[in-house]
Amino acid sequence: MSVTIFVPRETTALALGADEVAARIQGEAAARGVEVELVRNGSRGLFWLEPLVEVETAAGRIAYGPVEPGDVAGLFDAGLLEGSNMPPLCQGPTESIPYLQAQQRLTFSRIGVTDPLSIDDYYAHDGFRGLRRALGREPQAIVDEVKASGLRGRGGAAFPTGIKWQTVLGAPAEQKYIVCNADEGDSGTFADRLVMECDPYLLIEGMTIAGLAVGATQGYVYLRSEYPLAHEIFNEAIARAEAAGYLGADILGSGRRFDLEVRLGAGAYICGEETSLLESLEGKRGMVRFKPPLPALEGLFGQPTVVNNVLSLAAVPFILSRGATAYADYGMGRSRGTLALQLAGNVKRGGLVELAFGTSLRELMEDFGGGTASERPLRAVQVGGPLCAYLPESQWDLPLDYEAFAEVGAGVGHGGVVMFDDTVDMAEQARFAMEFCSVESCGKCTPCRIGAVRGVEVIDRIRAGDNREANLVLLGDLCETMVDGSLCAMGGMTPFPVQSVMKHFPDDLQR
Amino acid sequence: MLNSTFQPWTPQLVRDEIDALKHKPGALLPILHAIQDRCGHVPHEAVPIIAESLQLTRAEVHGVISFYHHFRTAPPGRHVLQICRAEACQARGSRALEMHAREVLGIDYHQTTADREITLEPVYCLGNCACGPSLRIGDSIHGRVSPEKFDRLVDEMTTQVLEVS
Ligand SMILES: Cc1cc2nc3c(=O)[nH]c(=O)nc-3n(C[C@H](O)[C@H](O)[C@H](O)COP(=O)(O)O)c2cc1C
Ligand code: SF4
Ligand code: FES
Numbered sequence: 001m002s003v004t005i006f007v008p009r010e011t012t013a014l015a016l017g018a019d020e021v022a023a024r025i026q027g028e029a030a031a032r033g034v035e036v037e038l039v040r041n042g043s044r045g046l047f048w049l050e051p052l053v054e055v056e057t058a059a060g061r062i063a064y065g066p067v068e069p070g071d072v073a074g075l076f077d078a079g080l081l082e083g084s085n086m087p088p089l090c091q092g093p094t095e096s097i098p099y100l101q102a103q104q105r106l107t108f109s110r111i112g113v114t115d116p117l118s119i120d121d122y123y124a125h126d127g128f129r130g131l132r133r134a135l136g137r138e139p140q141a142i143v144d145e146v147k148a149s150g151l152r153g154r155g156g157a158a159f160p161t162g163i164k165w166q167t168v169l170g171a172p173a174e175q176k177y178i179v180c181n182a183d184e185g186d187s188g189t190f191a192d193r194l195v196m197e198c199d200p201y202l203l204i205e206g207m208t209i210a211g212l213a214v215g216a217t218q219g220y221v222y223l224r225s226e227y228p229l230a231h232e233i234f235n236e237a238i239a240r241a242e243a244a245g246y247l248g249a250d251i252l253g254s255g256r257r258f259d260l261e262v263r264l265g266a267g268a269y270i271c272g273e274e275t276s277l278l279e280s281l282e283g284k285r286g287m288v289r290f291k292p293p294l295p296a297l298e299g300l301f302g303q304p305t306v307v308n309n310v311l312s313l314a315a316v317p318f319i320l321s322r323g324a325t326a327y328a329d330y331g332m333g334r335s336r337g338t339l340a341l342q343l344a345g346n347v348k349r350g351g352l353v354e355l356a357f358g359t360s361l362r363e364l365m366e367d368f369g370g371g372t373a374s375e376r377p378l379r380a381v382q383v384g385g386p387l388c389a390y391l392p393e394s395q396w397d398l399p400l401d402y403e404a405f406a407e408v409g410a411g412v413g414h415g416g417v418v419m420f421d422d423t424v425d426m427a428e429q430a431r432f433a434m435e436f437c438s439v440e441s442c443g444k445c446t447p448c449r450i451g452a453v454r455g456v457e458v459i460d461r462i463r464a465g466d467n468r469e470a471n472l473v474l475l476g477d478l479c480e481t482m483v484d485g486s487l488c489a490m491g492g493m494t495p496f497p498v499q500s501v502m503k504h505f506p507d508d509l510q511r
Numbered sequence: 512m513l514n515s516t517f518q519p520w521t522p523q524l525v526r527d528e529i530d531a532l533k534h535k536p537g538a539l540l541p542i543l544h545a546i547q548d549r550c551g552h553v554p555h556e557a558v559p560i561i562a563e564s565l566q567l568t569r570a571e572v573h574g575v576i577s578f579y580h581h582f583r584t585a586p587p588g589r590h591v592l593q594i595c596r597a598e599a600c601q602a603r604g605s606r607a608l609e610m611h612a613r614e615v616l617g618i619d620y621h622q623t624t625a626d627r628e629i630t631l632e633p634v635y636c637l638g639n640c641a642c643g644p645s646l647r648i649g650d651s652i653h654g655r656v657s658p659e660k661f662d663r664l665v666d667e668m669t670t671q672v673l674e675v676s
Contacts, residue, residue, distance in 0.1 A: 226636065265579075267581035268578065350642065351641055420602045
């Protein structure tokens with residue numbers, strides 16, 4: 001009888017040697033004359049355990065990790081195929097690993113469980129239920145369901161998704177578009193990538209539902225070129241979904257059409273900003289557009305366009321299949337549903353943590369993250385990407401909620417949590433914020449284009465002790481000018497990390 | 512794709528890529544990607560050909576190429592090695608790794624080693640942020656890259672090339 005073994009095929013697992021582990025498993029099985037079926041699943045997102053090998057047993061799937069290629073022969077000797085318990089690599093039944101068990105996985109319920117490219121797997125795990133529901137409904141009813149769920153855009157700005165869809169639905173036009181923002185430029189974030197690599201049909205289903213809701217027949221996924229594996233897997237998923245009738249001219253025999261294409265970005269952070277993204281999709285330089293008009297009214301090629309983040313669209317199938325209330329029951333205040341948190345940087349147990357809004361940052365970093373990887377004291381945390389503040393310990397008890405974070409001048413952004421231990425030089429981090437902006441600015445407006453370059457220079461002078469007090473005042477002024485005078489959030493928010501360093505870590509600017 | 516087996520560019524190759532893609536709305540980026548994937552760069556000589564086919568000015572095409580960090584106008588070395596410079600990797604020691612890399616390779620970012628083996632480029636996040644420092648060689652991402660692991664990877668890259676030639 002053949003034993004099923006799972007070895008992830010996902011960027012982080014591969015970065016840590018998953019292919020070599022898979023090859024060794026096959027080699028070992030062949031040498032021993034045992035039959036194994038090797039499934040290349042997605043990752044569960046428990047990255048400190050990758051490569052995480054799972055074995056299917058009568059008692060469910062048993063997990064072993066982190067498995068190095070050199071561990072494989074020993075694992076076979078010790079009874080891997082029977083799922084026997086061998087410390088330290090055996091983690092027991094996968095579903096009982098506390099890190100996973102304590103999560104509330106709605107969007108990520110399937111990742112790591114299935115073979116990402118198997119439509120049968122997807123179907124067997126509740127896939128396409130939302131799409132089937134949507135096909136039987138009027139566009140307005142779909143939009144109403146999304147509105148009632150309270151879903152807010154997960155790309156950073158937290159704008160209500162249902163209201164955006166309503167605007168596009170109400171805009172009369174021959175052609176409308178669904179554009180998925182898969183630029184995921186923020187450091188410390190990888191949840192979009194996980195969706196595309198580990199559960200690609202989920203995004204396909206979400207985008208198709210969006211198309212049905214607003215009357216769009218063409219979708220584009222704008223994917224960053226830094227994600228080659230996501231590109232490969234997602235393209236293959238599109239081809240298979242088309243062949244199986246889930247995409248194309250006649251979705252599941254309904255007579256409704258939706259086509260999908262992936263377009264690759266080219267290494268520009270600003271192309272995550274939605275209007276730059278649209279320019280880039282049109283084949284131009286990714287320069288920010290003035291708003292209004294909103295993309296919902298005049299978006300791609302001048303037509304009404306929904307632009308949504310991967311996670312916003314990936315939340316939609318659940319909302320349609322289980323109902324708006326089931327989703328809205330999670331969360332706090334005006335932040336409904338779950339948030340995909342990504343624990344990164346100097347963290348012991350980094351990975352994906354999906355939880356209802358409202359958990360405190362400290363709980364997340366300690367209970368899930370287990371503290372720093374270096375085992376030194378944690379000093380600063382950047383939540384929400386390179387344009388967001390660094391939080392000192394006094395702010396770690398904040399609940400993860402858009403409003404609570406906004407109140408202290410911080411942001412939740414795309415849910416990236418980047419941890420730094422006490423060896424960090426915060427002056428260097430402030431400098432980097434300005435440097436990043438100078439590298440990535442689209443150049444349309446002066447406060448951002450010139451201000452960021454000046455910002456680097458002023459911080460260099462401060463760090464060199466050259467006229468320090470005067471330069472600190474200058475840096476404060478410069479930040480204000482950028483906040484007030486920039487056209488988009490690139491220049492308008494770059495000062496946030498800098499100001500947070502000035503406010504919460506002033507000593508580092510005095511060394 | 513950051514491939515290590517690039518072809519020499521020819522006007523025909525450029526025209527073929529354009530013809531295969533120009534029916535797409537907003538075809539310029541896909542065309543530039545296709546050319547760079549095959550030749551390793553977008554040669555200056557391709558600009559007028561692209562401009563004419565898409566009915567754009569040369570300045571417009573050049574403006575797009577120069578806007579994006581990914582596109583280059585000179586051929587890279589046999590391998591393109593990108594080091595992640597973003598915050599999550601910084602928190603795991605990427606600054607030290609960058610210094611080490613520059614020292615070992617004897618080049619700075621956007622340069623190619625004298626033997627044309629390796630081109631060094633910065634990148635801002637590879638989505639491997641829980642297991643940094645991260646780097647990318649070709650289409651493979653590597654995690655938890657210590658200076659020792661870096662040296663090993665460079666070794667493998669250069670010896671592999673010897674075996675091939
Ligand atoms: C500089 C900048 C970079 C951005 N990068 C991204 C990104 O990488 N991914 C993303 O989904 N949204 C990004 N956004 C937000 C988008 O402009 C937009 O709000 C989002 O795609 C809308 O989708 P949502 O409502 O589903 O969040 C960025 C915004 C700015 C100003
Ligand atoms: S703030 Fe910066 S990125 Fe935004 S439009 Fe102005 S120059 Fe461009
Ligand atoms: S910050 Fe380096 S991989 Fe994300």
